[in-house]
Amino acid sequence: MSRALVNKYNIAGPRYTSYPTVPYWDNGTFSLNNWTDSLIKSFKESNSEEGISLYIHLPFCESLCTFCGCNKRITKQHSVESPYIKAVLKEWNLYLDLFDEKPIIKELHLGGGTPTFFSPENLSLLINGILKNSVLAENHEFSFEGHPNNTTREHLQTLYNIGFRRVSYGVQDYNETVQKAIHRVQPFENVKKATEAAREIGYTSVGHDIIFGLPFQNLKHVKETILKTKELLPDRLAFYSYAHVPWIKGNGQRGFEDSDLPSPELKRAQYELGKELLAEVGYHEIGMDHFALKADSLYKSMDSSSLHRNFMGYTASKTQAMIGLGVSSISDSWYGFSQNVKKIEDYYKALKEDIIPVYRGHILNEEDLIIRKHILNLMCGFKTAWTQDTLYFKELPETLIRLKEMEVDGLLSIDSNSIEVTKKGQPFVRNICMAFDLLLQRRQPNTQLFSMTV
Missing domain, CATH: 1.10.10.920 (Arc Repressor Mutant, subunit A)
Incomplete structure (x- = not known):
């Protein structure tokens, strides 16, 4: 790729998981009532034909990863699990009260934070609580984000028994210097063990997330990471650029100096090298920054022109309505967006008062x-x-x-x-x-x- 083009077009810009993008939402005219009205309209139009999607945000992590821009709460106290699950189920019940029929769940995704911070038993309570008053779509897809260091075989088996068939593991980079800089040290052996366990149990899609543009990362590091990835051959990959936004995320992204980050030219070279190595073993580029093998549903959706993009990134199918549960989660009715409060204490307070904990949004x-x-x-x-x-x-x-x-x-x-x-x-x-x-x-x-x- 031309260095001149990289320099010319490397400007600040949205990743377009929504339009309008969050900074341009019209919060002045937004209200909880017009949000729920838009969701009810969408639900009536689409539930019987395509169902709905659910995103559940599980914000707890035992340690801070300095590359992460997600909403999280750092704690080693696992006593936080039970009250949070009760709150999410309360929020779900408030949404159920809006509908005149049971929702048909087509997609469900557990994100974080670290979903596998939660015990298998508590994750089972959460999902079964969601499903109790719902109907499963025939072709439903359940997925979760797993940390390779703490995703146990019991986690995988428990979620598989409930209906999960896809898991994605955050790898980022295998180089020890890079891992220490981003405070995410995880040996290749841990990723290998978690990947193989998922396949042995029967998961049909195992994904890895890899990041380029990380502090101290060079071409050799990216090559070594991709070569190790090729050994495990995950079904799909997110291979994306590190988003350095410390002005938004505060100290969580200030664990290194700006001068430790690769130049724009080096970042692009990292991506092009990774893309070339992945193509050698049959990976196909999907949209922006995603790759999949031909057998994976993400590739099939691209091939059939049914690929969709939302706040969860690229998905293999589309639902008009997507409800986000948990702190900071974003919902999408197609006609409007809403985002939940970001502090757990505010989330609990709203739910105690029987209020859906939305604090901002936009009606299109x-x-x-x-x-x-x-x-x-x-x-x-x-x-x-x-x-x-x-x-x-x-x-x-x-x-x-x-x-x-x-x-x-x-x-x-x-x-x-x-x-x-x-x-x-x-x-x-x-x-x-x-x-x-x-x-x-x-x-x-x-x-x-x-x-x-x-």
Whole structure:
């Protein structure tokens, strides 16, 4: 990849797990009532046909990983498990009260934090409590994030018995210097043991998360990590850029100096090297920063043009409604977004008062919905189209003008009623989406809100 292109397009920009992006939500006109109204509307339209998705945030970790931008609570006191599970089930029951029929659960994902901080028994109580007043979709997919150091065979077996068939392990990098810098020391043997145990039990998709652009990380480290990954051949991979946003996450991302981070050119070289090594053993690039083998559902969804992207990243199928449970979780009704309070104490307080613990959000207008579709098309399929009647919007001519220089640089082609991202342009898809992001264009931030695009 051209160094000139990297330097030119390496700017701060959203990762587009939503549109509008969180900094541009209209919290002034948002309310809990208009959020629940949008969810009820979405539920009535889609539950019987496609079901809903659930994301459950489990925020506890025993130690702090300094690369992590997630909402978490560091503690070694496992007495926190039971009250938190009771609170999540209370929140779920408040949502159930909104619906006139049982929800059909198509997807369920446990994220964190560290879901495997919780004991297998407590995870079983949580999931069975969720399922008690729900219906399982025939093709449901349950997944969870496991820490290789503390995911036991009992965790895997317990969740498998409930219906989980996919697990992803956070690997990041196998080099000891890098691991110490990000405070995430885990030997390859632990990842190998956790991966093989999942397969022996019967999990059909095992994923690994790998990060490039970490402090002290060089090309040799990335190569060694990918070579070790190839030994285990996980079904899918998230291979993504470290998002350095210490101004948002505070001291959790200040465990090293900015000068310890790789340059933009080195970061991109790390990605290109990893991509090349992964292609040698049959991995296919999926959207942005994801890879999968042909047998995995993520590849199949890309092949059938049903790939979807939301706050959980890329998913193999879409539901119109996604409910987030737990502190800081984000929900999506398609017509609106909402986010829960971030402090556990505030979360408990709202639930004690029988209030769904939402504190901010955004209800999408007609323009938002059109732009959202364009950005989803680009992020999932690297192309989008419009006519006067379908996905056309008033400021499209200005958007195409913003894209013209990218076309000259060979990043995309513009037709009379469509654009398509080229292979050369795929690493810059976030930049291309930014041209469609009308809220960002109208109100450019005075301070840095997002991580760098390359």
